Amino acid sequence: MSKILIHGARILGGEPGDVLIDGETVAEVAASLDAPDATVIEAAGQVLLPGLVDLHTHLREPGREDSETVLTGTRAAAAGGFTAVHAMANTFPVADTAGVVEQVWRLGRESGYCDVQPVGAVTVGLEGRQLAELGAMHDSAAAVKIFSDDGKCVDDAVIMRRALEYVKAFDGVVAQHAQEPRLTEGAQMNEGVVSAELGLGGWPAVAEESIIARDVLLAAHVGSRLHVCHLSTAGSVEIVRWAKSKGWNVTAEVTPHHLLLTDELVRSYNPVYKVNPPLRTEADVLALREALADGTIDCVATDHAPHPHEDKDCEWAAAAMGMVGLETALSVVQQTMVDTGLIDWAGVADRMSFRPAAIGRLEGHGRPVSPGEPANLTLVDPAYRGAVDPAGFASRSRNTPYEGRELPGRVTHTFLRGRATVVDGKLA
């Protein structure tokens, strides 16, 4: 078996140390190690993190391979420092049966770049009427633990209640895309000053907050686990904070773009800023950062949503919603959370690896950098500064809101069970 010695990296941002990888496992961690037979990676000044885990990735396969495949999406994930991603169910066909989730899971294993944990649909065809085969998806080889109709809201309270009751039997979780459909009919952007000035249909904060409020009450009533996807408003933070203060089993995620960008950008009418939930206000951004720092929001999830050029390069109203995020997530988190002093690198490990893995009940990921643990690791150079160039993306799609923007930090190495998937910033 091959041995790799990572020399002088700051482990979780702490003191520099040495980490020896032997085969698929972390063999030793110490201030200084000797391993004459190991390949040495000089990592002075770099930060060693547990491999990142994404709870919310759209890999698009099966059905929309023109925007992404499991292979291209997992390559993008590795480039961004991820060793596991959860693949959302809104594919064609929808991942609402054991057959489809097993197919996605197998394609992930074959890719070799990043583990893929499929998310199962809550309802058949994401249509919100009839529960999908939750038990069969859980019992399949894919062992689905997270269920979501993401892209659509499970707006029927009875269906939501039944889903929460059903997943309780196997410690599953329902991940809700909180969007009251009637309140967002024709919505094009956040409802507020900018939407009024531009005359675009508004997407009120209450459309998100009312569903979250209902769902935390339902989860408490049933005694089940609720996860709130891509929380985007200050009011949503308050509701989750209240639910947690009650001791209810509620977790929440925020996307990198909601930590950085505001609805002021929509004035450009550039559809790259069109996303669901929409970019909100500066006050919302600051509330989300604070909530991620104080633990009200558990984790960062990318909502990586690749779209082909023709679906984004059109007028605002016609453009698809969503942006790619896997390859820029860590840099955006560094800029908004670490460089601002809100959290340290141990906090990044917590919000981007430990907690998402725990929410997904994912084994082998989100583990401490300790002997005997699987060698799922990411090396970051936090001193790096560079402008984002989508031409260099591993993703099949280019719909990033950060083109040309200078962001800090760069993933130099990613290891999936001891195999280097990224070496010196390039896919291996």
Ligand SMILES: [Zn+2]
């Ligand atoms: Zn969503």
